Amino acid sequence: MTALLTALGAATALIAMTSGGTPTAAASTTLIDAQIVEVYVFLLAAFTGFQIITKVPPLLHTPLMAATNAISAISLVASIVIAGAERPLFINIMGMVAVAAATINVVGGFVITDRMLKMFKKTEAPK
């Protein structure tokens, strides 16, 4: 578990150093390296997710779905770039709609997960 986390962090740090942000098509060798690292990142994250999520009890499966849904609304960051980058107007507008849709999930998803988790209570100890 800890090893996986470390490896994940290392892989992420590595790509941050090698690519220096967004890779460009010009630097083709770095591009391939970066894309291989992306595959590592995906695999490690998937394994880590698998390990953790199999341990989530059925009791919390609905909050789990709400939570992963909120987390995957991270596509908001991609939407933000498209809405704000120098692109044709209709693409910016598509980005804006994407930002709105993803924000609904981020805000709504975390709020509703918290509301649900707040309800799960243990038996109160007899006084």
Place this chain on the structure above:
Amino acid sequence: MIDQQIGALFVQIAYIGASAAFILGLRGLTKPDTARRGMQLAAFGMLLAIIGTLLNHEIVSYQFIIIGLVVGSAIGLPMGLLVPMTAMPQRIAVSHMFGALAVTLVGIAEFLHSREYAGGPGVIKMTAIGFETLFGALTITGSFMAFGKLQGFIPGQPITFRGQKLINAAVFFGAVGLYIALVITQSGGASGDSGLIMFAVMTVLALVIGVTLVLPIGGADMPVVVSLLNSYAGLAASATGFAIGNNILIVAGALDGASGFILSILMSKAMNRSFANVLFGAFGGEKAAVSAKSAEGLTTRSVTPEDAAMRIGYARNVIIVPGYGMAVAQAQHAVRELAELIEKRGGRVRFAIHPVAGRMPGHMNVLLAEANVPYDHLFDLDEINEEFHTCDVALVLGANDVTNPAAKSDPGSPIYGMPILNVQDAEQVIVVKRGMATGFAGIENELFYLDKTSMLFGDAKSVLSQVVTEVKGL
């Protein structure tokens, strides 16, 4: 230039922090008492990632971003605060739709943008963009259909028509074929409008797949569908990460994909369907017309709420088995009242929850938690199945197929092999049910005809309220 590099470094640090927060947050969900703090950490990670992104050097104007954020918050916040727990399956389905919509729009925008690259997007990037758009688009309409079925504006019964499989296959292979063609022809750079047309047709076909995938699926199969769409939405988000070279998207999408995948496996196991069967969306449509044992000549014993109250009121050990019927009748508060009453009289009450009870994974747990049933009273199949033979009364509330002993004893039954709750081992069984209609599988439940079983007919909520009143008077 230096500034830009520092900025890029800051963004990456924010993303690494967010990845760690997501993973640790999900780890919090492995225990009910750490779950809330874990999700607060994950929310913090999300905030970090958003702030980091706003510093991205590609962004030249903020007005569209701000409008999107404001509109999204204005819709998302009331949705999060006001949606009742009973509407949770619909809420989850519709949120998959929003997530997929964002991903698909990003995919389309990236495809159009990639045509401006000198050397084309390259094979990996084009593969990612195509995958993202394909899965995103089918998740949009698939989730919308699931939402419609759960909300009730699309009939919950499986909708089938002649030639459906053929049409589904044609649409599916058409979309996948176009996807492969796009990767082959567009990776090296755009040439003319043919790429645009192929991409547009693929997207439309994917939207059609979403509809045809969910159309033939009945209400009780929804837990599998909802989990599967969860997984698709995650994989599409991950593909977005590959398309734009963004690791936080890859990580978060992989986590979501893994969770949906695991839930799909668990749900399909609990329904005794192979995972392959689920993956290809063939479920729901193929109900073998096996003639299960007919109920002719068998009789059930019906009891009044007064009789039931006598038995429940004096029981020492009660196991309650909730099903979708409890959710429909909104009987969870009445159930909690009954459970508290039994405990006050010195009895023990536990809840036995089948993995596919209800319309989404964990549906019953959320409803009971909302009604203030402590979670240490809730047990899943494996935890409680050996306990039924020690209990005086098993109270079945609107659950049917998941209690059918035929799943164990009758190899000819369509549900043979499906894991069930061993309700028949209890000393007495009381089944609360509206009528003698069969469950989703369309087969008779032998449990109802056992000598130890009493049927308590009526709406779960009103029947239970009567039982509560009677127990109070004992």
